[in-house]
Amino acid sequence: VGVAASAWRSRETPREHPRVNAAEARLTGRPPETRPADHLPLLAIARSRNVLLLCGVLVTGGCAVQVLAAWYATYLERELGVANVTSGWLNGLLMAGGALGCLLGGWLADRAIATFPDRRRARSLVGAAAVGLAALAMTAGALVTAPGWKSLCFMGVFFGVHLHLAAWWGTNSDVSGRHTAAVFGFVNSVGGFAVTAVQILVGSLDRGHWNQLFGLLAIGLGVGGVSRSGGDAGGARTAGRPPPGARRGAIDG
Numbered sequence: 001v002g003v004a005a006s007a008w009r010s011r012e013t014p015r016e017h018p019r020v021n022a023a024e025a026r027l028t029g030r031p032p033e034t035r036p037a038d039h040l041p042l043l044a045i046a047r048s049r050n051v052l053l054l055c056g057v058l059v060t061g062g063c064a065v066q067v068l069a070a071w072y073a074t075y076l077e078r079e080l081g082v083a084n085v086t087s088g089w090l091n092g093l094l095m096a097g098g099a100l101g102c103l104l105g106g107w108l109a110d111r112a113i114a115t116f117p118d119r120r121r122a123r124s125l126v127g128a129a130a131v132g133l134a135a136l137a138m139t140a141g142a143l144v145t146a147p148g149w150k151s152l153c154f155m156g157v158f159f160g161v162h163l164h165l166a167a168w169w170g171t172n173s174d175v176s177g178r179h180t181a182a183v184f185g186f187v188n189s190v191g192g193f194a195v196t197a198v199q200i201l202v203g204s205l206d207r208g209h210w211n212q213l214f215g216l217l218a219i220g221l222g223v224g225g226v227s228r229s230g231g232d233a234g235g236a237r238t239a240g241r242p243p244p245g246a247r248r249g250a251i252d253g
Contacts, residue, residue, distance in 0.1 A: 050175040053227045058191040061161040063198045064217045090151040097155035101162030109166040123167040126208030127228035134160030135221035166169035
């Protein structure tokens with residue numbers, strides 16, 4: 001119902017909304033003229049170093065978060081003997097870490113861009129530091145045994161992964177140019193397939209190797225942090241020329 005109501009009330013430009021008066025319409029001005037891209041550079045998207053690096057950090061961070069979200073309560077109950085209600089509260093700590101990371105991540109990404117003149121390095125710094133924090137937290141969680149401390153460590157994993165998202169979205173928008181929707185869809189699809197595969201893999205593992213699994217996820221997050229430091233919105237342009245006035249990205253000509 002909410003989506004339907006939003007679609008019914010939303011407009012492409014403020015001038016089209018029935019509640020916008022003449023003074024407001026003058027302030028917003030006329031929308032820029034645009035035209036659809038003549039083609040979608042699928043090969044350029046799939047071969048772009050920037051897009052592949054963004055895929056890398058999404059895959060590693062998404063696998064870590066989704067494995068914990070799906071299996072951590074089971075681990076607490078079956079391996080550590082935690083009661084059902086208690087495991088729910090401890091698992092909730094992880095989700096709270098993700099929420100806090102999202103709230104702080106947008107502010108931090110804006111502050112980094114305002115502080116550092118190089119947009120690419122500012123977003124890369126935020127992203128790499130946040131994912132690196134998640135890798136350290138996952139490593140600590142694999143080493144400790146007490147359920148409370150382990151949950152706090154994994155809360156740090158959720159916090160770090162979600163802390164980097166605003167900077168990741170900004171880099172993705174810079175890289176994709178006028179193909180933003182297509183690149184977002186491509187990268188998220190790669191992440192979705194990876195998360196599906198890792199869930200099947202975890203379901204088939206011997207339950208005596210949980211901490212080894214957590215260690216592998218920590219290594220993956222470390223690789224993701226390195227990937228996050230490498231995206232370059234000003235890199236080589238490999239696709240067709242955008243129309244006049246259109247936003248250019250690293251896959252645009």
